[in-house]
Amino acid sequence: MKKIHFREWTVPSPRYWGVFAVLAAIVGVGLISALYMEHEGHWVTGMNNQIVWGMPHVFAVFLIVAASGALNVATIGTVFGKKPYKPLGRLSGLLAIALLAGGLMVLVLDLGRADRLMVAMTTYNFKSIFAWNIILYNGFFVIVAAYLYTMMEPKAKKYYFSVGVLGGIWRLILTTGTGSIFGFLVARMAYDTAILAPLFIVMSFAFGLAIFLLFLFFAFDQDGREIGGKLLFRLKNTLGVFVAGVALLLLIYHLTKLYGTKYHGVEAFILRDGGVYTVLFWVGQVVVGLLLPIAIIIHPTLSRSKGWIAGASAMVVLGGLAAMYVIIIGGQAYPIEMFPGKTVIASGFFDGVHGQPNYYAPSLPEILLGIGGFALAILATTIGVRMLKFLPADLSDEALDPHAGLKTGN
Amino acid sequence: MSSNNESIDRKRRSFLGKAGAAVATTVVAPGVVLHAAAPRSPEQPVTDAVRWGMLIDANKCASGCSDCVQACEEENGLNLVQMPEGADPEEWARQRPRWIRQIQLQDNLTGQVTTLPMMCQHCEEPPCADVCPTGASFRRADGIVMVDRHICIGCRYCMMACPYKARSFIHEEVEEKPTHTPRGKGCVESCNFCVHRLDNGRTTTACQDACRHQAIVFGDLKDKNSPVAKALESVKSRQIRADLQLNTGVRYSGV
Structure with a gap:
């Protein structure tokens, strides 16, 4: 039985500052892109009056969903009492806050009037799920910060469990809210379904854990810390369960839509005739995001390699971005069916003439802003682990025997 | 005699009251009151005694005619929105x-x-107003669905929610705009039944006036004697x- 020690990230200064500089530069480019779009107006983007949410939303929603999922590792340790996960709780909380900050940066900077952020923070329409999300995001920051405090400050330890439970519940509500942003949209054929909320929850588990693993592996590799085979086995199995969960809910989503005749049009669009959206669905979302990671995770030999698990995690992230593109942009590309049983043969404002999908081509500034948000999340996490004791000093099997009743702390 | 005195007293009291209110508003909150009061006199508040609405007879609407579209563009200054320099005309058409x-x-x-x-259908239960995080999208008591451009943050969630694709986002800087239709980069807008006309005592919309085929009838849905109410009673x-x-304020026949 060993006590788990935590230590700052001890990579040599030049390497740390090198990572810092690269990430800060990417964030800077993202901010300059936002300034450019803000200054010129959205006409410099690929967005238009048909596809109103573009690439920034793909990144922003992905990061926000991943943020709540990243907290899952801490929740498993606290709420479900899984001791091997407890040493990972601090990084889990830090990454959750950082990912949310990155996602919100992108979301806010893509507003038509980003300068009116204070209006959004002070003027609420409580019937709007979007308004509820603003409260949920702010609450998430506060609760996770408090949760981290109970993990790191011995005097606050008595609140660790209760704050952890609150964080776990809050994150479930948060992702329900994010999924419902789309689920509540009765106007559009690809949305208008309650299953988007649980789909987003299980996607958050997968995306958050995948990013968590990638960062953990990178940080540990860089300063020579060890991750034991047993912990690795648990983590990759957990990832496998989450990815399988995504596959199941995605299947139910499409079966539900396929069953009702009124949704056949949108299903044919996404699954068969949608061009780039169909390719991204099958290749990106399904093969890269679901099937290949599952194949790696259940493979008897590949699944033992940290490199392959990292590869599976990277695929989950890429597949997740593809999923967001298909859901957010594909969902808008399919024209709203205003006149069932009729075909629009002419329109003065792009109403899907002869079933023509709405056009969108992402512009460079949009993509750079999205990547900037990603970089901000990683940068904030990197600074956090460098400055404070977020990373366990040792995660080897000897240090971390799940059956030995571990104690956590400094 | 005494009744005359009372009447004078009442007038005096009313005068003093109004003068006092005028002084107070000038001193305390000139911007707020001028803003709210400008379009209509305080004696005529918007109430739900009226519900503005429209009947469109598709049988009369002529293929190839765009008179209503042109009239709307001119009335609401949409024709003043210029394509930004360097923009792709094809993409601009979508924006x-x-x-x-x-x-x-x-x-x-x-x-x-x-x-x-097709335009904003002025729903009684507008999804755009439901989803708007700040309440910038709202429905007036008289049934007109509008955007408060002072608190619109440009999130475009209303555009995602509108079942009629009736809303537009201002993608660019707008140099010239009519005073009755302010317009700014980064906000969302849509048909408001020419609200500036209605608030100044007129009873028609620009699209209705422009329609040579009498395909558009506009008026108060609650007034049984209004042309729109009569038309709605007589046709399917x-x-x-x-x-x-959503109980839309715009209805169609012949569709």
């Missing part, structure tokens, strides 16, 4: 604002062709996307 557009439909079974104008009409049960 420019439009409040009303013409749509032509063909029935999949019968092949029958229908032409109609329907709501677009009636399944959503």
Whole structure:
């Protein structure tokens, strides 16, 4: 039985500052892109009056969903009492806050009037799920910060469990809210379904854990810390369960839509005739995001390699971005069916003439802003682990025997 | 005599009251009151005694005619929105604002062709107002669905929620705009039934006035003697996307 020690990230200064500089530069480019779009107006983007949410939303929603999922590792340790996960709780909380900050940066900077952020923070329409999300995001920051405090400050330890439970519940509500942003949209054929909320929850588990693993592996590799085979086995199995969960809910989503005749049009669009959206669905979302990671995770030999698990995690992230593109942009590309049983043969404002999908081509500034948000999340996490004791000093099997009743702390 | 005195006293009291209110508003909150009070006199507040609405007879709407669209563009200054320098005209066509557009439909079974104008349907339960995080999208007591451009943050969630694709986002800087239709980069807007006309005592919309075929009838749905109420009583009409049960203020016949 060993006590788990935590230590700052001890990579040599030049390497740390090198990572810092690269990430800060990417964030800077993202901010300059936002300034450019803000200054010129959205006409410099690929967005238009048909596809109103573009690439920034793909990144922003992905990061926000991943943020709540990243907290899952801490929740498993606290709420479900899984001791091997407890040493990972601090990084889990830090990454959750950082990912949310990155996602919100992108979301806010893509507003038509980003300068009116204070209006959004002070003027609420409580019937709007979007308004509820603003409260949920702010609450998430506060609760996770408090949760981290109970993990790191011995005097606050008595609140660790209760704050952890609150964080776990809050994150479930948060992702329900994010999924419902789309689920509540009765106007559009690809949305208008309650299953988007649980789909987003299980996607958050997968995306958050995948990013968590990638960062953990990178940080540990860089300063020579060890991750034991047993912990690795648990983590990759957990990832496998989450990815399988995504596959199941995605299947139910499409079966539900396929069953009702009124949704056949949108299903044919996404699954068969949608061009780039169909390719991204099958290749990106399904093969890269679901099937290949599952194949790696259940493979008897590949699944033992940290490199392959990292590869599976990277695929989950890429597949997740593809999923967001298909859901957010594909969902808008399919024209709203205003006149069932009729075909629009002419329109003065792009109403899907002869079933023509709405056009969108992402512009460079949009993509750079999205990547900037990603970089901000990683940068904030990197600074956090460098400055404070977020990373366990040792995660080897000897240090971390799940059956030995571990104690956590400094 | 005494009644005369009372009447004078009342007038005096009323005068003093109004003068006091005028001084107070000038001193305390000039911007706020001038803003709210400008379009209509305080004696005529917007109430739900009126519900503005429209009946569009698609049988009369002529293919190829765009008079209503042109009239709307001129009335609401949409024709003043210039394509930004360096913009791709094809992309700009998708990004420019439009409040009303013409749509032509063909029935999949019968092949029958229908032409109609489409704009904000001024729902009684507008999804755009439901989803708006700040309440910038709202429905006035008289049924007009509008955007408060002072608190619109440009999130475009209302555009995601609108079942009629009736809203436009201002993608660019707008140099010239009519005083009655302020317009700014980064906000969302849509048809408001020419609210500036209604608030100044007029009772028609620009699209209705422009329609040579009398395909558009506008008026107070609650006034049984209004032309729109009479027309709705005499012809069969329907709501677009009636399944959503939004109780739209715009109804169609011949669709």
